[in-house]
Amino acid sequence: MPTSDYDSACLPDLLPLYYRRLFPFSQYFRWLSYGGVSKNYFQNREFSFTLKDDIYVRYQSFSSQNELEKEMQKMVPYKIDIGAVYSHRPSQHNTVKSGTFQALEKELVFDIDMTDYDDVRRCCSAADICSKCWTLMTIAIRILDRALREDFGFHHLLWVYSGRRGVHCWVCDDAARKLSVAARSAVAEYLSLVKGGEETLRKVVLSDPIHPFISRSLSVVEHYFPQYAIVDQDILGNKESVDKVLALLPEDIKKDLIEYYQNHKEPMKRWDRLRQLVDHKKSSSKKGGQYYDKEIMLQYCYPRLDVNVSKGVNHLLKSPFSVHPKTGRISVPIDLKELDTFDPFEVPTISLICEELEKPRADEAEDEDVKDKENEQEAAERRRIRDYKRTSLAKYVKVLDRFLDSMARSRKGEMLKKSDLQKDF
Numbered sequence: 001m002p003t004s005d006y007d008s009a010c011l012p013d014l015l016p017l018y019y020r021r022l023f024p025f026s027q028y029f030r031w032l033s034y035g036g037v038s039k040n041y042f043q044n045r046e047f048s049f050t051l052k053d054d055i056y057v058r059y060q061s062f063s064s065q066n067e068l069e070k071e072m073q074k075m076v077p078y079k080i081d082i083g084a085v086y087s088h089r090p091s092q093h094n095t096v097k098s099g100t101f102q103a104l105e106k107e108l109v110f111d112i113d114m115t116d117y118d119d120v121r122r123c124c125s126a127a128d129i130c131s132k133c134w135t136l137m138t139i140a141i142r143i144l145d146r147a148l149r150e151d152f153g154f155h156h157l158l159w160v161y162s163g164r165r166g167v168h169c170w171v172c173d174d175a176a177r178k179l180s181v182a183a184r185s186a187v188a189e190y191l192s193l194v195k196g197g198e199e200t201l202r203k204v205v206l207s208d209p210i211h212p213f214i215s216r217s218l219s220v221v222e223h224y225f226p227q228y229a230i231v232d233q234d235i236l237g238n239k240e241s242v243d244k245v246l247a248l249l250p251e252d253i254k255k256d257l258i259e260y261y262q263n264h265k266e267p268m269k270r271w272d273r274l275r276q277l278v279d280h281k282k283s284s285s286k287k288g289g290q291y292y293d294k295e296i297m298l299q300y301c302y303p304r305l306d307v308n309v310s311k312g313v314n315h316l317l318k319s320p321f322s323v324h325p326k327t328g329r330i331s332v333p334i335d336l337k338e339l340d341t342f343d344p345f346e347v348p349t350i351s352l353i354c355e356e357l358e359k360p361r362a363d364e365a366e367d368e369d370v371k372d373k374e375n376e377q378e379a380a381e382r383r384r385i386r387d388y389k390r391t392s393l394a395k396y397v398k399v400l401d402r403f404l405d406s407m408a409r410s411r412k413g414e415m416l417k418k419s420d421l422q423k424d425f
Contacts, residue, residue: 017357043061059091108184112169128165146220152187160333198274246258
């Protein structure tokens with residue numbers, strides 16, 4: 001297998017090749033056009049490019065797939081962000097009368113970043129991640145995906161690895177794209193459970209009875225918690241981490257546990273004892289509530305959302321298939337059927353896929369004849385399809401293809417429903 005060692009100094013040489021031969025422009029355009037939902041939908045979409053040396057260019061917009069391709073190949077962005085669909089073309093925003101240029105629609109988006117869990121993960125901090133803490137992203141996707149589908153009725157959720165230390169979710173349903181700022185805020189608040197800054201010790205406080213949404217989220221957390229928190233993070237393994245857990249408990253339980261922990265060092269037994277004491281206190285209390293063990297599990301594992309990203313219609317979010325300049329990894333869609341085995345370290349780097357592309361292939365000579373016979377853009381498109389299929393990028397483009405096919409089937413179903421209703425009248 002070709003070496004995937006990535007050197008950021010090579011990025012200026014690799015990006016032109018990536019945008020010329022590997023970036024899945026046709027799927028990308030198909031996604032953001034939404035079946036031609038309205039005439040100017042794609043044209044009025046804002047793209048933002050971060051160029052070499054952190055030059056930031058906002059309010060880019062393109063009238064067609066061809067124009068987008070040419071501009072990206074010319075500008076060679078180090079990072080691509082996607083913004084809202086505006087009332088006018090973003091590239092002309094300076095010529096529009098003040099106050100009339102407005103963000104109208106955008107996917108409902110979520111951004112989950114591993115750095116927001118730094119107070120509860122022991123293996124890594126800041127931008128670093130490892131297989132032990134990646135479980136937090138798996139839990140976040142499981143909880144949010146279920147809630148968005150079952151509690152809100154959304155169907156078309158595109159989950160994307162950011163390329164470094166987090167995940168993004170694009171809720172692409174027609175209804176989600178039309179949500180107001182107030183509605184987006186309401187969804188984000190409903191899904192937020194971990195509250196308070198560094199100075200707040202208990203960041204999760206449950207009321208009685210527990211809300212059904214929290215109960216269903218807890219069942220996900222309970223599935224992963226023993227292996228993730230007790231074994232991998234070893235949260236009951238040394239004095240410093242034990243003290244952090246004990247600080248979340250009432251004095252009587254804390255006192256009993258300090259005594260018990262002096263004689264019992266095995267972390268799983270320590271956790272079992274904590275749960276027994278909480279159960280006992282709960283059953284002997286007339287007040288009800290007192291879900292201390294559940295609060296600890298949620299505080300250590302529940303998704304931590306950047307609510308501001310979800311609230312704003314005009315907020316930009318990193319594009320799928322953008323390259324992360326620091327790691328070189330491609331920001332790829334995640335197949336939820338393989339979520340538990342998704343490994344961020346196996347996601348291809350730009351250097352790997354460009355190396356794979358340079359391997360000679362049997363049909364190289366035949367391609368030259370094809371090029372002469374077809375018009376240039378068609379030939380380029382066909383060549384690109386063959387190109388990415390020869391690399392590790394292929395399986396991730398396939399995930400996007402399946403997602404787009406599912407959206408197209410839904411649109412077709414909606415149109416049939418509408419035409420049937422019209423017939424009835």
